[in-house]
Amino acid sequence: MSHPLTRSFADIRQALLERREVALVDVREEAPFAQAHPLFAANLPLSKLEVEVYPRIPRRDTAITVYDDGEGLAQQAVARLVQLGYTDVALLEGGLQGWREAGGELFIDVNVPSKAFGELVEHERHTPSLPAEEVKALLDSKADVVVLDARRFDEYQTMSIPTGISVPGAELVLRARELAPDPATRIIVNCAGRTRSIIGTQSLVNAGLPNPIAALRNGTIGWLLAGQTLDHGQSRQFAQTGEDTRARASNDARAVADKAGVRRATLKDWQQWQAESGRTTYLFDVRTPQEYEAGHLPAARSTPGGQLVQETDHYASVRGARIVLVDDDGVRANMSASWLAQLGWEVHVLDDASAADFSEIGAWKPAVPAVAPFETISPQTLQQWLAEGNTQLLDFTTSANHVKQHIPGAWWALRADLANVVKKVPAAERYVLTCGSSLLARFAVAQVEALTGKPVFVLQDGTASWLKAGLPTESGENHLASPRIDRYRRPYEGTDAPREAMQAYLDWEFGLVEQLGRDGTHGFFVI
Numbered sequence: 001m002s003h004p005l006t007r008s009f010a011d012i013r014q015a016l017l018e019r020r021e022v023a024l025v026d027v028r029e030e031a032p033f034a035q036a037h038p039l040f041a042a043n044l045p046l047s048k049l050e051v052e053v054y055p056r057i058p059r060r061d062t063a064i065t066v067y068d069d070g071e072g073l074a075q076q077a078v079a080r081l082v083q084l085g086y087t088d089v090a091l092l093e094g095g096l097q098g099w100r101e102a103g104g105e106l107f108i109d110v111n112v113p114s115k116a117f118g119e120l121v122e123h124e125r126h127t128p129s130l131p132a133e134e135v136k137a138l139l140d141s142k143a144d145v146v147v148l149d150a151r152r153f154d155e156y157q158t159m160s161i162p163t164g165i166s167v168p169g170a171e172l173v174l175r176a177r178e179l180a181p182d183p184a185t186r187i188i189v190n191c192a193g194r195t196r197s198i199i200g201t202q203s204l205v206n207a208g209l210p211n212p213i214a215a216l217r218n219g220t221i222g223w224l225l226a227g228q229t230l231d232h233g234q235s236r237q238f239a240q241t242g243e244d245t246r247a248r249a250s251n252d253a254r255a256v257a258d259k260a261g262v263r264r265a266t267l268k269d270w271q272q273w274q275a276e277s278g279r280t281t282y283l284f285d286v287r288t289p290q291e292y293e294a295g296h297l298p299a300a301r302s303t304p305g306g307q308l309v310q311e312t313d314h315y316a317s318v319r320g321a322r323i324v325l326v327d328d329d330g331v332r333a334n335m336s337a338s339w340l341a342q343l344g345w346e347v348h349v350l351d352d353a354s355a356a357d358f359s360e361i362g363a364w365k366p367a368v369p370a371v372a373p374f375e376t377i378s379p380q381t382l383q384q385w386l387a388e389g390n391t392q393l394l395d396f397t398t399s400a401n402h403v404k405q406h407i408p409g410a411w412w413a414l415r416a417d418l419a420n421v422v423k424k425v426p427a428a429e430r431y432v433l434t435c436g437s438s439l440l441a442r443f444a445v446a447q448v449e450a451l452t453g454k455p456v457f458v459l460q461d462g463t464a465s466w467l468k469a470g471l472p473t474e475s476g477e478n479h480l481a482s483p484r485i486d487r488y489r490r491p492y493e494g495t496d497a498p499r500e501a502m503q504a505y506l507d508w509e510f511g512l513v514e515q516l517g518r519d520g521t522h523g524f525f526v527i
Helices: 009-017 030-035 046-056 073-083 095-101 112-125 132-140 153-158 169-179 195-206 219-225 243-260 267-275 289-294 305-310 332-342 379-388 399-404 415-424 441-452 462-468 499-510 512-519
Strands: 023-026 041-043 064-067 089-092 145-149 186-190 213-216 263-265 281-285 322-326 346-350 375-377 391-395 430-434 456-459
Touching (some): 046 415, 064 095, 073 089, 112 195, 132 186, 132 219, 169 186, 169 305, 169 332, 186 219, 195 243, 195 332, 243 332, 375 379, 379 462, 430 441, 430 462, 441 456, 456 462, 499 512
Parallel strands (some): 023 064, 064 089, 145 186, 263 346, 281 322, 391 430, 430 456
C-alpha cells in the first residue's frame, strides 16, 4: 500500500455541500487536533483507533478520508483501517497543510460544530442571558430564582454556581416545570462556558415555558471572571417527574421537533436502515445513563441528549449520516432531535418502542475487533516480577488517569508513539502492558513484541485488578514515556485556569459565527 487513494479539499467540500456522507478523520492526539482542524473533522487518534472506530464509523464501506500534519500517523491509520475491514479509505491530499493551502478554513478547540452552532443560535434568537453580577445579586437577595446546571453530573460536582441543581441538557424541558412550578420563578441555566447554557435556555424558550428564563452569561467562566466563588462537590439533582408534567413536556417537545423538521420512525424502519448499504444510521438512547442501564434497545448506544448535542462529532463521526433517537417519554428524544436537525442532520425519533423492547440491561459495550491471542498475568505475578527487576510495565490509560494513580514503576505511553517509547524506557527481559481495563493494552502486544524482540504480557483486567487486589499505587508525572498530548486542556476545566485563558476562550467563541460564514459548509439553520 505504498500509494493509497487520495481525496482533495475540493472533493471533501463538494461532498459536504451535497450532504453526502463524509468521514474526515484526524488521527492525531486530541491536543494537536485542538490546535487546528477542519470544521467537520472527527478526532479519532491512531492510539485508540481499534477501540473507537466501529461504533463511530459503523459501515465498513463508508468513504473515509484520513489526515495528520506530517507526523506519519495517517499512512499507518489507512493500513490499520483496511485491516479492520474498511474498503474505501483514502488520505487527504497534502494532509492538514494541503487543506490550509487550498484555502480551507481551520478551527481550534474541540466539539466546534456544536459550539459554533450555539453562537449562531444566540446571534439569531437573541437568547436571553444575565451577567454573573446580576445573578449573584438575585441569589444574595433571596429572590425567587432557580439555577439549573446543564452539564454532565460529574462536571457539576467539580464546580457549580451556589444553589445550582444538576439538570443535564436534554432533561431541562422534562424537569423544569417541577423545579420551578410557579410561572413567576426565574430560571437561570448555566454551563461551564457558553454553548450548553445557550442551548438549554433556548430549549426552555422554544418549549414555551411561562417563566422568565435566562442563561448565565459565559457560565462558570463568567462567574470566576467576575471575582465570584464557586461551590465544589455538590450533588443536588432533579427529582422524579409527575405524569402531568411529563405529558405536558412531551406535547411541547413534539411541537418543537415538528417545527425543526424532525422525522418520525418505527422499529421496523430502524431494522431496514440497519441493513441498508451505502447509508450510515446511528441509534442513540438519549435518556440518563442510569435509565439506559436499567433497560434499552439492544443496538442503541447510550448518549445522554445534552452531551450528544454538545459532542455530536464524537458520537456521529460520519457527517451526513442518518441519526435515530429513542427515549421512553417523547421529551428528551424530540428536544435533542430538534437541535440535531438544526445542526444539519437527517434525524428521526423512534415512536413505537415499548418497555418490552428495552430488553437489554447493563452499560453500553462497544464492538471491538478481535486481536491475536496474548498471555495474561495476575496482579500478584506482576508484583513479583517488578520486585525481581527484570520487567518493564507500560500503561496505556489516559495521561490524566495515570498521573492520578498508577502501579509503581509503570511508564505512561501513547500507543501511536511506541517506537519512541521503547527507546526511552530502560530495556528489560520482558514487558507487561496495562490500561484501566486492559482493553486498549491488548492491541499494543504485537507492536511491543516487534519493537523489543522480548516476551510481552497483559495484566489481567488491567490496573483495575491491581486496585481491587489492594496493592500499592503511586501518582505524579515522573514516569512519562510520551508527551501528554492525549487530551486538550479546556480553558473552562478545573478551578485553576488562568484568567487570560478563560477570557481568550470567550473571545474565540464570540468569533465563531464569522468563521462559520467563511467556511460555508455547515448547513445549519435556526428555528
